[in-house]
Structure formats: C-alpha cells, structure tokens
Amino acid sequence: MFHPRDRADADAGAAGGARRHGRVRTEPRLNAERGTTTAPRPPVLVVGVGSELRRDDAAGRRVVERLRGKLPTDRVELRSVHQLTPELADEATGRDLLIVVDASVDATTVTVQNVRAEATPSAFSHRLDVPALVRLSAALGAPPAEVVTVAIPAHDLSIGTDLSPATAHDVAVAADHVIVLCRGSTSRPRGTVAGGGTDGPGQH
Structure with a gap:
C-alpha cells in the first residue's frame, strides 16, 4: 500500500529526469543457465501490489486481473x-x-x-518504495524511462478477500x-517517451 508520504515522492513535473534514460533492451536476452536466448522484454511493465487477504489492500492486484486479455x-x-x-x-530495467x-x-x-x-525514500508498508525501486534499477544499468504510480483509495483493510x-x-x-x-506508450516506437509536458490524468 502507498504510504501517505509517497505522494511527496511523486512529482508530475519531474519526469524529465527519468526520461533521460530512454533506452530499452531491444535485443534478445541470453539465458546464462541454458545458453539460449529469450524474446525481448515488452516495453511496458504494469505491477499490481497488495495483500490478497486484507480486502482493499488487494486493489492493485485486482486492476491487473481486469487488464488480462485487454492489452x-x-x-x-x-x-x-x-x-x-x-x-x-x-x-524494471530497460x-x-x-x-x-x-x-x-x-x-x-x-x-x-x-x-x-531522485526523491528521498519514504516510509512504505512494502519492502521498497517506488523511487527506491527505480534507483536500484538504475544501479543495475538502465532504469525505466518513465515511471507512473496509480493510487486507489483504500477504505477497509480488515481480514478478508472482498473489496469494499x-x-x-x-x-x-x-x-x-x-x-x-x-496504449499511449505502446503507440510510440520502442525506446522513446512522450515529449513536452509531464501532466498525466491526475486525480479523478
């Protein structure tokens, strides 16, 4: 779950720094153990996070379930x-x-x-916060060119599997x-990011 201070780490006007790393892994990857190659990674990675046993905490994972077969x-x-x-x-690299x-x-x-x-890590109920994940990805070689969080309001975190x-x-x-x-990302050639401003859909 996103901590209340996570939004201080999110800056719609600061995505330009991440966009300096617009390169992606377009070449097949080598499987070192088997000596074979695998297909390139898709350019977009969507991660749904949460506990399946704490009701609304599973909201991110429910989003991923809804997306299967639609992209x-x-x-x-x-x-x-x-x-x-x-x-x-x-x-996340590349x-x-x-x-x-x-x-x-x-x-x-x-x-x-x-x-x-570049944001300072904040308290986060999972093991890493998103900025820390990106920094670690950068240390491994190539951070994602653009990073977006989608926060879903949680109303009930009691034990259970149903959402409020x-x-x-x-x-x-x-x-x-x-x-x-x-769709906006996949409509662009691989290795590029959206130009211009950084305003996203914002709050809804």
Missing part, C-alpha cells in the same frame, strides 16, 4: 505481487514505462502521478487509466 502481451507485461521487492528492480498500481489510505480519488527516482464497494468501483476506474497509459 497486447508483446508490448505490455502484467505482474501481480504481494509487495515490491529488490528482484523487481531487474524486471522499460519504456513502469506503472505501479497500489491501494492508498491517503488517496481520496484514483490518483495518477509521475515519480522522480467504493474501492471495487475505483479499481475499474484505475484499470481504465492504466489502459490509456499503456
């Missing part, structure tokens, strides 16, 4: 995880766009924001925003 798998990779871990930094979707006790509406990797009605509605809204972001 081209050669352009968009979907991941559903309990928490952000250092291993995901390698998964991407054109990284989107992290998570529940937030601070958000009052679905909020889409660009993230600057309000959060269930916002999951559908968030999924629509992610689709727009992915």
Whole structure:
C-alpha cells in the first residue's frame, strides 16, 4: 500500500529526469543457465501490489486481473505481487514505462502521478518504495524511462478477500487509466517517451 508520504515522492513535473534514460533492451536476452536466448522484454511493465487477504489492500492486484486479455502481451507485461521487492528492480530495467498500481489510505480519488527516482525514500508498508525501486534499477544499468504510480483509495483493510464497494468501483476506474497509459506508450516506437509536458490524468 502507498504510504501517505509517497505522494511527496511523486512529482508530475519531474519526469524529465527519468526520461533521460530512454533506452530499452531491444535485443534478445541470453539465458546464462541454458545458453539460449529469450524474446525481448515488452516495453511496458504494469505491477499490481497488495495483500490478497486484507480486502482493499488487494486493489492493485485486482486492476491487473481486469487488464488480462485487454492489452497486447508483446508490448505490455502484467505482474501481480504481494509487495515490491529488490528482484523487481531487474524486471524494471530497460522499460519504456513502469506503472505501479497500489491501494492508498491517503488517496481520496484514483490518483495518477509521475515519480522522480531522485526523491528521498519514504516510509512504505512494502519492502521498497517506488523511487527506491527505480534507483536500484538504475544501479543495475538502465532504469525505466518513465515511471507512473496509480493510487486507489483504500477504505477497509480488515481480514478478508472482498473489496469494499467504493474501492471495487475505483479499481475499474484505475484499470481504465492504466489502459490509456499503456496504449499511449505502446503507440510510440520502442525506446522513446512522450515529449513536452509531464501532466498525466491526475486525480479523478
């Protein structure tokens, strides 16, 4: 779940710094153990984060479930995880766009924001916050060119598997925003990012 202070780490006007790293891995990757090559990574990675057992905390993962079958798998990779871990930094390297979707006790509406990797890490209920994940990805060689968070308001974090009605509605809204972001990215040639300003969909 996004901590209330995470939004201080998100700056819609600071995505330009991340965009300096517009390169992506377009070449096939070598599987060192098997000596074989694998297909290039899709340019967009969407990560839904949360606990499946704490009701609204699973909102990010529910978004990923809604997206399956709606986006081209050669352009968009979907991941559903309990928490952000250092291993995901390698998964994020060389991407054109990284989107992290998570529940937030601070958000009052679905909020889409660009993230600057230079931000100071904040308290975060998962093992890494998003800026720290990007910095680690940069240390591994190539951070994602653009990073966006989608925060979904969380109303009920009690034990259970059902979302609250309000959060269930916002999951559908968030999924629509992610689709727009992915289609905007995949319509551009690989290795490029959107030019001009950094204003995103914002709050809805």
